[in-house]
Amino acid sequence: MKRSIVLVLALIAVLVFSSFAVTLVMTAGAVGREYVVLQQQIKVFEAQNPGIKVVLMPMPNSSTARYNLYVTYLSAGMPQPDVLMLDVIWPPAFANFLVNLNPYFPKSELKDFFQGAVRADTWNGKLVAMPWFIDAGLLYYRKDLLKKYGFEPPKTWAQLIHEAQVISKKEGIKGFVWQGASYEGLTCDFMEYVHSYGGAILNANGKVVSDSPMVKKALQTMVDMIYKYKISPVGVATYMEEDTRHIFQNGDAVFMRNWPYCWPLLNGKNSKVAGKVGVEPLPEGTGFPGVRHSATLGGWQLGINKNSEHVKAAVKLIKFLVSPQQEAYKAIHSGQNPSRLSVYNNPAVIKANPFYKSLWSVFQNAEPRPKSPIYPQISRIIFTNVNEALTKQLTVDQAIAKMTSQLKSLLGQ
Amino acid sequence: MRFNRMDPLHRTDPIYATAFIIPTLAVIGFIAFWPLGQTFYNSLFKFALMYPQSKVFVGLSNYGKLFQDSRFLNDLWNTVRFTVWSVGIETVFGLLVALMLNKKFKLRGLVRAAVLIPWAIPTVVSSQMWRWMYNDNYGIVNNLLLSLHIIKTPIVWLGFPSTAMPAIISVDIWKTTPFMILLILAGLQMIPEELYEAARIDGANVWQRFWSITFPMIRPTLGIALIFRTLDAMRVFDVVYVMTKGAANTETLSVYNQWTLFTRGFIAPYFGYGSAMSVMIFIFISVFAFFYVKMMKIKLD
Missing domain, CATH: 3.40.190.10 (Periplasmic binding protein-like II)
Structure with a gap:
């Protein structure tokens, strides 16, 4: 009771x-x-x-x-x-x-x-x-390795490719890891290359302008890093943020593109690269008007x-x-x-x-991605076509052409 | 066997029968037919999930559009490929292992239990586990092949169409073969030992015994197992979504369907279109099921 x-x-x-x-x-x-x-x-x-x-x-x-x-x-x-x-x-x-x-x-x-x-x-x-x-997208690099080979942090993509090639060959590690899987993160990475060569996907008035030589050069640079210069493993086409961080933190890469959240982890207790990491703005393109260092917001x-x-x-x-x-x-x-x-x-x-x-x-100065209620659809067109180029299902020209026509039909242009 | 209608134990009483079956029918109607009806109803309209008030009736035109959608047709082909390979191989493996486990040997109970482990792990967990095992840097699959000198450079299993689909199919086979084993084993245990003895006395060899006793006897079980597995495979979502999200031409109908209903149909008027796709998946599965029931001569009543 x-x-x-x-x-x-x-x-x-x-x-x-x-x-x-x-x-x-x-x-x-x-x-x-x-x-x-x-x-x-x-x-x-x-x-x-x-x-x-x-x-x-x-x-x-x-x-x-x-x-x-x-x-x-x-x-x-x-x-x-x-x-x-x-x-x-x-x-x-x-x-x-x-x-x-x-x-x-x-x-x-x-x-x-x-x-x-x-x-x-x-x-x-x-x-x-x-x-x-x-x-904002950042370039993480191995301070100790760059110093060992007498390099300065790269200012251009060409410089990054050169340094990554030399160091990765001598050290037997990967040159440059970034996010290439077929998902939103790839759109962020790709936009940085596009902006760095002075290109754009949509212009200020929302018109599709993705079939420019700048955009082609941007995608070509990404593809060449994998297949021509071999500084990025073929696997980048399946990597997201954490996949790349694991590799870099394990001391298996010279450069990494990633977000600021990596910094305390890379310098944490369990990190093999603690104290050996530097951060710089991402490199800029060359050969076009309007080239710049760009980071996706x-x-x-x-x-x-x-x-x-x-x-x-x-x-x-x-x-x-x-x-x-x-x-x-x-x-x-x-x-x-x-x-x-x-x-x-x-x-x-x-x-x-x-x-x-x-x-x-x-x-x-971090640069925004297109602002639109149907942004997820715009982004999907971008990252699937870029990923298909990175896995050689499409050539660079084919991927850009397909991306452009799909974007135009989505936006009714 | 016919029972006497007057036999009180086996008397049929239509009133009781109806009373007992109504709750069952109501539950089935509520959980199966009502959502299906709702989906079909939605498929006749053009609207976005966000603006349900602005529905436009478009009749069956969403269904017509499906067959002009190259992504839908491509994903249909991917789904069929996935289903045929995974169910086919699972059935063969399942049958072989079940035949082995039906023999008497030491620790049989332990082995039978161990076989079930892959099936007991939630698919999302095992897919994530396999995603790691397929990893090009730290994955055990590449590690093993490299140390055995079968390959010289690591393979990016999930990055390319040539390897991604087979990799996903392998995971599905690994995962659901135990289900096949379990069902087939149950079928095997129902076969009376006397049949084999009689056959042996008549001088039938192993092959003959299999085709004239084992196979006919387990055919209904096999049929049910095939229906279950095929239906499952036709609407496969989790393995693909976790492992590739549909990249490298591994997208199946359910993955596309999910994208259409959520990402696209939330704001753009594609929710009806997505519903039409769901209904189509249902129809495809029904056709398969019907085909199996006929082919395996399963009596459903």
């Missing part, structure tokens, strides 16, 4: 408590250290906000797979996840399903964020997400599900995560670039990531 009374009381207590306590569900990436670091941040947040509980939902590594999951959640009108981690290219597609954050983030506060990212998060005048961290945003039952708590969580202190903590521990400009003046952040200072302009 007594026992059952206690049980009933306990049940009532749980019910009462749970009606006061708010549980937020947040999607989170788990690439590198970000998940562990986020867990730490959430602990701090929960301590500061008793009554709000945050449940993290780890997402697959592939951005394409995450997109599909979000389509399921959002189109079903589910109230959870409340807080969504969004790729920089998604706000136009998901805008109708996200809470307008303009009322919560005054213009004076937005000034402190990278404007490119804020622009990417704005669709039809609504701020549908907040920039959380910025990504990446990064992740935080948005709130329109159907969420706890918008206020969700805003609190986002405000906390994009606060200068938390962005600094994240930058130091998981190497993800702050989306706030002022955090780059924090000495502790610069000490942990010295390249933030030297590569400031890279982040500042």
Whole structure:
């Protein structure tokens, strides 16, 4: 008898408590250290906000797979996840399903964020997400090996090819690894080559201009790295970010193209290359007007599900995560670039990531991918055709021609 | 055998029979026919998942468009290729192993249990595991072939059409042969030993015994196993999605279907088109199933 009374009381207590306590569900990436670091941040947040509980939902590594999951959640009108981690290219597609954050983030506060990212998060005048961290493609290189052979970090693709050839042959390791699998990451890599030769896929007016000699040269360079100069293994056509990092971190490659998240991992305890890694802007092309060092703008945003039952708590969580202190903590521990400009003046952040200072302009000038609600379809046309060229199913000319005609028919041009 | 209608034990009672069968039919209707009907209904419209209010009725034109879609036809061919190879090889392996496991030997129980392991691992996990094993730098497949001097440079299994599909088919064979073994073994155990004894007395050799006793006796089981496996293979998604995401010309209908419904049909008006594709996959599978039932002379009632 007594026992059952206690049980009933306990049940009532749980019910009462749970009606006061708010549980937020947040999607989170788990690439590198970000998940562990986020867990730490959430602990701090929960301590500061008793009554709000945050449940993290780890997402697959592939951005394409995450997109599909979000389509399921959002189109079903589910109230959870409340807080969504969004790729920089998604706000136009998901805008109708996200809470307008303009009322919560005054213009004076937005000034402190990278404007490119804020622009990417704005669709039809609504701020549908907040920039959380910025990504830009970087060139990682082995300082020790370049020094050993008397090379400077490469400024052009031709220079990179030459250095990679010499060193990889002598050392018996791979020259250059990058992301060539048939997925979103390949579009990022390819855009960097295209921009570095002064080309474009869509021009400022949204017209398809991908059949230019610059774009052909860009793709030719990628293909030649594999088959002509043999600095990249044939396997790059199946690599994503983590595949390349494993190779580089294992000391099996001279150069790697990757995002900033690699830095703390490469210098971590289990890394074979700790202290031997340098970072530079990606090389530029040669022979065309408008050649430049280009980095694709990446990064992740935080948005709130329109159907969420706890918008206020969700805003609190986002405000906390994009606060200068938390962005600094994240930058130091998981190497993800702050989306706030002022955090780059924090000495502790610069000490942990010295390249933030030297590569400031890279982040500042990172180039966006086409902004469109049907971006995933545009990107798919790009990465499948590029991947088919990388695996020699198509020649460079065929791949560019097919890409151009598919893009034109998709966009009705 | 005919039972006496008046025999109280075997009396048929139409009212009871109907009462008992209605819940079953309701459940089947709810979980199978309702979604199927819904999908078919969706396939008659042109709309995006994001704008369900702007549906345009287009009749059966989505189905016509499917057969002008070169990606659909290519993926149909990939699916058929995948199905024929994987189910074919699985059946042969499954039969051979089941015949072996039907003999009496030491530790038979242990071996029978061990054979099931690949089937017990979730496909997503085993596909990821195989993706690593096929890796060109650190994968054990290349490592083994290199150290045996069969190849000189590592093969990028999942990067090229010539090796990616066979690699995926191998994983499927590895994974589902145990299922075949299990079903065929069950069929083998139902064969009475006396039949073999009689055949031996009549002087039938191993081959004759197989074709006149074993095969006819396990044919219904084999038929059921083939139906299960073929249906599974025709709608294969997980192995392909995890291992290549459809790159290197390994895309199957389900992978394309998923892309059409999610990535494309979310914003662009292709949700109806994707639904039509789902219905087509269902029809293809039904045709296969019908064909098997006829060919194997399975009695369903």
